[in-house]
Amino acid sequence: MTKFLLLLSAAAIAASADAQTVPAADAADVVVTATRVAQPASEIGQAVTVIDRAEIERRQTVVVSDLLATTPGVTVTRNGTLGALTGVRIRGAESDQTLVVIDGVRVNDPASTGGGFDFGNLLASSVERIEVLRGPNSVPWGSQAIGGVVNIITAAPAEGLQARANAEYGYADSMFASAGISGAKGPVSGSLTGGYLRTDGISSAAGGTERDGYRQYGATGRLGVEFAPGIGLDLRGYFADSRVELDGFPAPDYVLADTADYGKTQEIYGYAGLHANVADGRFNNRVAFTIADINRDTYEPAFGAEPSFLGRGRSERYEYQGDFRPLDQVRVVAGVERENSRFNDGFTYADTGITSVYGQLIVKPLDILTLTGGVRNDDHENFGNHTTFGANAALALRTGTTVRASYGEGFKAPTLYQLFSDYGNRGLDPETARNFDIGVEQAFLADRARVGVTYFNRRTRNQIDFRDCSPTEQATAGSICVDRPFGVYDNVARAEADGVEVSLALRPVDPLTLTANYSYIHTENRSIGANFGNVLARRPEQTTSVNADYRFAVGLSIGGTVSLVGDSFDDAANATRLDGYALASIRAEMPITDQVALYGRVDNLTDARYETVAGYGNYGRAAYGGVRLRLK
Template sequence: MNFCKLSLFATAALAPLVAHADPDDDRIVVVASGVAQRADTVGRSITTIDRDEIEQRQTVALSDLLATTPGVTAVRNGGLGTATALSIRGAQSDQTLVLIDGIRVADPSATGGAYNFASLLAGSVERVEVLRGPNSVIWGSQAIGGVVNVTTLQGAQGLHVRGNAEGGSFGTFNGNAAIAGGNDRITAGLTAGYLTTDGISAAANGKEADGYRQVGATGNVEVQLAPGLALDLRGYYADSKVDLDGYAPPTYAFGDTGEYAKTQELYGYAGLKNEAFGGKLHNRLGFTLSDIHRDGYNEDSSIAYRYRGRAERYTYQGDATLAEQLRLVFGAEHEQSRIRYDEGFGSGGRYSVGITSVYGQAIVTPVAPVTLTGGVRHDDHDTFGGHWTWNADLAVRATAGTVLHASFGEGFKAPTLYQLYSAYGDRALRPETTRSYEAGVRQTLAGGKVALGATWFHRDSDNQIDYNFDTSTYYNLNKTRAQGVELEALLQPVQALTVRANVTHVFSENRSADYRGNDLPRRPRDTANVSADYRFPFGLAIGGTVTMVGDSFNDVGNRTPIDGYALAGVRAEMPVTKLLSVYGRVDNIGDVRYQQITGYGTYGRAAFGGVRVRF
C-alpha cells in the first residue's frame, strides 16, 4: 500500500521531533526485576501507561491501546471479543507473558498457552508496563518475547470513586464502576464492568453481526497484621460470550454461522508480605491460581468443544538491600499446570505437568550514574529436565538528560500440554529458546519538554513452535530471527499540549530450510503511531490518533499478502462539573476497509459517547 509506506517514511523522518518516551525517568517500574525500581536504572525498553492516558484515549479494549506503543502489534479475528493476539518485536503471541496484579494469566489449555487479550478490557486497569524483549530470569517460561504487567485499581487511604458509561455504534454499551479506600490498618479496591455489543461479522464476507458481552470484576485487600507483616489478597473474574463464524456445510467456506463461545476466567492471589531489618529485607510468600473454562457451541446450542485450563503457582521472593550499591532479588517457584479437554470429534484427555524454578539477580551501582544488573535462573521441568537462563543489562546516566542502555537476555519455553498431547500435538517437540540483544539511548531536552528514544534490537530463536497446516500438527521451526529499530519520543511544548509518536521497523524472518528468508505470518515490517492531545483553558480536551501498519503476509509461504493500512480517530471530553464530564470519539474516521487476518472482518467508522464521574 503506497500511501501507508509513504506515511511511515514521513513519520520516521519526524520521529526525532515527536514520539512516545516517558520524559520522567524518575518513574518507578516493576516489570524489569520484579521489584520497584527507578526507570533510569533499568537497561531494558519499557513503556508505561497510566490511568490518565487510558481515560484520555477513551480505551475500551486494552489491546487497542497497547498496539499504539513501540514494537507492539495486535491482530483480532473479527470484532470486539474475538481472539486477540499481541506480538512484541515480531515474537509469537504465546511468547508474551501477561501478568494481572502479579498473577500469570496464560491459559494452559490454549494451543500455545497464550493469553487471549480479547478478555482484557480497560475499565479496571490503573497502570500497564510493557517490557520489550525477554525477561525469563525473573518471570520464567513464556517471557521470551516480552512482558505485559497490568495493575488494576488498588486500595488507598481515604475514599476514591470513579465510573463511566458509554454507548454508540453497533449497539454498544460499556459501563464501569470502581471504588477504593482504607486506613492505616486495611485498604481495599473493587471494580466492576459490563460491556455488550451487537458487533460486526467475524467473516469479512458475512452479513450477520457477531455480538459480544462481558461481565467482569476485580478486587484486592491488604491487611496489616503486625508491624512489617501484611496479608495480601487479589482476585480477577471475567465471564464472556462471543458469537462466531465458521465453516458450514455443504461448501465449508468461511462465512456466517450461528456458532458461539463462552469463557470464564478466574485469577486469584493470596500472600504474606514481610519487611525486616529496617526495610533492608522484603519477603513475599504467595499462592496464585489461574482457572479458565472455554466452551464452544454449535448453531443448535449443542456443545462443540470444552477446554479447562488450571495453573497453581507457589512462590517466594526476597529483596535484600545489602548496601547502597548492592541489591539482591532472589526466589523460588513451583507451578503445576493442568488441562482437560473434549474437542467433540473423539479427541480429548487430561494432562498435567510441573516446573520448579530458582533464580537470583543482582542490581549493582558501582558509581552513581551506572547500574549493572545480572541474573540467572534454573528451571526443572517434569518432561524436559533442567535448563539455565541468563540475563544482564546496563543503564548509564551519561548526562542529566541522557540515559544509555543495553541488555542481553535468554528465554526458555517448553511445549504446552496441548501442543504435546492433543490430536494436533507432537510428543517429540523440543523447547523453544531465544537469545536477545538491544542497545539504545533515551534523551530529554528543553527541560523535559522533549523526550527522545532510539533502540536497536536483535533476537534469535531456536525450535520455535508453529502449526503445520499440511500435516495438521505442531512442529519446531529450525530458527527464526527478528531484528529492527524503535524510535520514540514525546513533545510537550506547553502544559496543555502533548504529542506522542513512535516508529518501529522489524524484520521477523523464518530461517528454516523450507522457508528461509520469508517473513513470519502477520508480522508487518513497519508500524507507526502519532497521537496529539490539547486541553483548552475552559476545560475542553480534544485529541486524535493515527495508526499506520505496513504490508504483511497471512501465511508461512508468503503467498497471501495483507495490505497495509492507516487509521485515524478523533476524541473530545468536556467537564460539566468538577465531578462530571461528557466525552465522545470517532474511530476509523476515514471508514477505511482493511484486514488484519485474511478473511476476517474489521470495524469501519464508529462513533461513541459517554459520561464519566470521579471523586
C-alpha cells in the first residue's frame, strides 16, 4: 500500500490552472454495442465502457487484454508468456461466457472446449475503439453474450488520406511494428493496417528458466463503396498468424516445467454486407454474411513432428437487421439471423445451426428519458427454442445527473465439443443468466469532474461443467456415463455474483487527466456438492486501477498506471490461493515534429512477482521505447 500511495502521488502531479471539461458520456458520444445500432450514450441504461484510439496510444498498448484488465468489472488471466492462453471475465462470469465481436463478426472459437475467445493473440495495432458491455445481453447478440460483450472496432476510413505507423523495441528482444493507411474519395473508401510482433518472452512455467517466445503477423482491412446516397457495400477482413512456445507437464513428474512444446493459430474473420438507408434515414437496412475461421495446432516435439492436438473451428452467419424510426420518439430495431458452425479435433467432426429472430423498442416519452425493451427467440438444431428478454432505462437530468437501470438475460448454447466430443452430452440444456443493475453518474465543477457508481446482481443457471463419472453411473443402462470412464459434460453448476463498480474522471487543470475505478465483485458457487458456498476460481474480490497523464507546454506527455488486484483462488475447492498484487507502470511521449514522436514506458515498475493462474509466471520489470508517425 505504501508503494501504491507513492506511485499514485507521483502520477498525479499538476501544474497550470487552465480548465478543460472531462471527457464524458454525453449526447455527443455514440455507442453501438448495447442495441447493435448507434445510440447516444445518454440514452443507454446498460453499463458500457468505451476505450478510444487516443487512450490506446496514450497507454502505449500492444495487447488488448492489458487495457481490459484496467476496466471496471473485468479481470484477466494469462498462462504465462505473451501470446499464451488469455481469458477475460466480466462481473464474475466464466471467460468462455464473454462474447467477442471484431468489426461485426462474432469470433468466439467453435472448436474450443467452452467456445471462448483467446485474447492472447489480439493486438491493438489496428483497433480504433473498444466497447465493453458488462452483463448478459442476448437480445441483440444471441448465444454467448451471457457474461458481457467486448466489441472491437478497427479504423474506419475518413475523407482524404491518413497514415500512421509505429515501431518499438524492448525487454526480451521484443520488436513490434505496425503501419496503416486509410482514406476516402467520392463513393469509395478503404483502409489497411498491418502489424508484426516478435519476442523471446518469459518462461511460462513460474519455476522455469527457458524463455517461451511469441510471434505474430497480421492485417486488417476495410473497403466501402456507395452506389447511391445511403446505399452501399461494406467489406471487412481480419487475418492473424501466431506462434507461441509453451511449457507442459513432462514425465516422470507431470508438473508444469520447461518443454519444447509450441502452438500455432491462424485466424481469418470476414464481413460482407449491403446497407440501404431510405426515407431520409428513418428506415435503415443491413444484410450481411460473416465468417470466422480459426485453426489451432499444438506440437510436442518429444512425441513426433505431427500435431498432438488440433482444432478446426468455423462459423458462418447470415443476418438481416432493420432500424426503423416511425417517430422522432420511437425507434424499432429488429433482425433475423442464421448461424452454421462446425468443428474438427482430429477425432470428431460435428456441426450445428441456430436460427434467431429479435426485436427491440426504444422509446423517449420525455426528452430526458429513454426506455428500451427487447425479446429474442433462438431455435437451435440440438436443444430447441429459447427466449430471452431485456429492458433498460436511462434518465439524463439537466443537473448533470444520469441514472441508469437495466435487466438483461443471457443464454449460451452448448458448444460442439460439449455436445459431440468423446466427453460430450447431447442432452445438455443451454446455460442461462440474468443480471440487473442500477447506477448513477454525476458531473461536478462545470463538468471537470465526473463520478459514477453501479450496483449489479448476477445469477447463472445450468452452467456446463466437466464432471467425473462414478463406476455405478458407468454401469447403469441409459446413463450418460456409460462407456465414459474419464467423465462427461453436464449441467451441474450454479453461480452468483453481486458487487459495486465505482468510476472517477477528473481534469482539474487543462493538461492533467486523472481516471480511476474500483470494483467489488463477490462470487459464490451455488452448485450442490463439496464446493457449495466457495468463491469462484480466479475471481479476485477487489480490483482498483488509477491512470494519470499530464502534458507539458512543450508537448512532452508523462503518465502512469497503478493497478491493485486482491487475493483469489485458483480452484473450485479454494485450496490453492493466488496472492493479490500491485502493478505500476510509467510512460512518456515527446513530439519531435508535427508528424513524429518518440515514446517509452516501463511496465511493472516495482518488479512484482505474481500469478493469475497457479504455476504460471508473469512479466517482471520491462522497458520499451519506440517511435510513432502520423500523417494527415
